Every structure is written in C-alpha cells, then in structure tokens.
Amino acid sequence: MLTWFGNDTILFSSDSMEFTMSNVVVKEAKNAYKGFLSVDSLTVEHPRFDGGSMTVTRELIRRKDCVSILPFDAISGKVMLVEQFRVGAINDPRGPFVFELVAGIIDEGETAEQAARRELKEETGISFILGHMIPMGTFYLSPGGCNEQTTVFLAPVLLDDTSIKEYTAQAHGCANEGEDIKVHIINVEDAMDFLNENPCSITTMAALSFMNSMHAK
Numbered sequence: 001m002l003t004w005f006g007n008d009t010i011l012f013s014s015d016s017m018e019f020t021m022s023n024v025v026v027k028e029a030k031n032a033y034k035g036f037l038s039v040d041s042l043t044v045e046h047p048r049f050d051g052g053s054m055t056v057t058r059e060l061i062r063r064k065d066c067v068s069i070l071p072f073d074a075i076s077g078k079v080m081l082v083e084q085f086r087v088g089a090i091n092d093p094r095g096p097f098v099f100e101l102v103a104g105i106i107d108e109g110e111t112a113e114q115a116a117r118r119e120l121k122e123e124t125g126i127s128f129i130l131g132h133m134i135p136m137g138t139f140y141l142s143p144g145g146c147n148e149q150t151t152v153f154l155a156p157v158l159l160d161d162t163s164i165k166e167y168t169a170q171a172h173g174c175a176n177e178g179e180d181i182k183v184h185i186i187n188v189e190d191a192m193d194f195l196n197e198n199p200c201s202i203t204t205m206a207a208l209s210f211m212n213s214m215h216a217k
Helices: 112-124 161-168 188-197 202-216
Strands: 002-005 009-013 025-034 038-047 053-062 066-073 078-085 097-100 102-105 134-140 149-156 182-187
Touching: 066 112, 066 202, 078 112, 078 188, 078 202, 097 202, 102 112, 112 134, 112 149, 134 202, 149 202, 161 182, 182 188, 188 202
Parallel strands: 066 149
Antiparallel strands: 002 009, 025 038, 038 053, 066 078, 066 102, 078 097, 078 182, 134 149
8 A cells, every 4th residue: 555645755655565574684794893892784685665675784783682770769759860971972062971770781591670670789779679660661772773672660769868878979880891880869850951951861861751741640
C-alpha cells in the first residue's frame, strides 16, 4: 500500500514488506578498531520503504548492554544524580562533566536488576532499596552507530539529611575502571531547570521528565 502526501510525493510503501533482520544481508563485516570501545565496519543490504533495496557501509560501535538507575525519595521529593567526566562532551562550552543517572554495564551472568543494585553501591554508596526496583523499559542509546541498550530503573531510597551527608561526603566509583563520581541531590521540581543549565544524558532527561510528571500528580 502506498501512502501519499500532497499531490505526487510517496512517503513509503508497506503492508507487503517485512522490515526485519531476515530481509537484511550483511555482505561484509570487519573490525576497524579495538580499544576502550570496539568499532566494526559493516556493509549491509537492506530493503527500502519504496519496495527496492539499498547497500550501505556503516561503522558500528559495539558495547555491552547496560543499566541506568534514578534513585528517588517519594516522601522528600528528592532525586539523586551523579556527575563525572565524559569524553563525548569534551567540546561542550559548559564543560565535559556530565550529570547522569547511575549507570553501568551488565556483567556476564548478571540480570539487569542485579547489575543495577551493584552499580548503585559502587557509584553512590547506596546498599539498601526500599522495596523493589521499578523498571521503566529498555532503550537504544544511539542506534545510528552503536548497538548498546540500557534498561532504566527507578530505585526507591531514603534521602534524608543523614543519608545525604553520607552519600555526598566523598567521591565514588571504581578506581580500577577510572571512575571518579560525585553525587548530587536535587528536588524533583527543580530537576528540569537544573538539566537545562547543565550537560546531561538523554536517559537522565527522560527519567526525570517521567518522575517530574508523577510527582506533579
């Protein structure tokens, strides 16, 4: 079926076509770089929405899947973010220190929730969750060039004055992984203004937007 816009412009053709991996042919795959990240060069043939096909060569950054966690205290209306150096923001005029959710790679043999609990302890010092992690879903981070997916969790925690002093009194992270992480506690209602003024990741903005809407109710 053809979908039309205006007089003569075809937007796409569908219905009779399947856009799945079964219609994609990887003609060539080779590793282009292996360091902190692994980059492959792929030549791929895939179907077009107008019924034809096309062949493209793309670089693919391969990374293990990860978790992202937003610790929150529903009673006080506070959330926790972490700040750390990110080389991807090296040219940001605001600086390359990015405000993010707690995050990390899912190790072999771990479930996503097990990884989330481990990363919370490593990056913030939090070892006790009030109940269960709340999964928000699993999402690609940058599918135009990277295969990494993150599973996002909300983590109900206690953020009273005593615990805030404990979590913010020192830097966190695994030294053998080159991590140096600072913890920040902010009010949910101030979160969006805070992120508009500071470098942040898209998952941070999405999770805080969700939390802000729930808090408003």
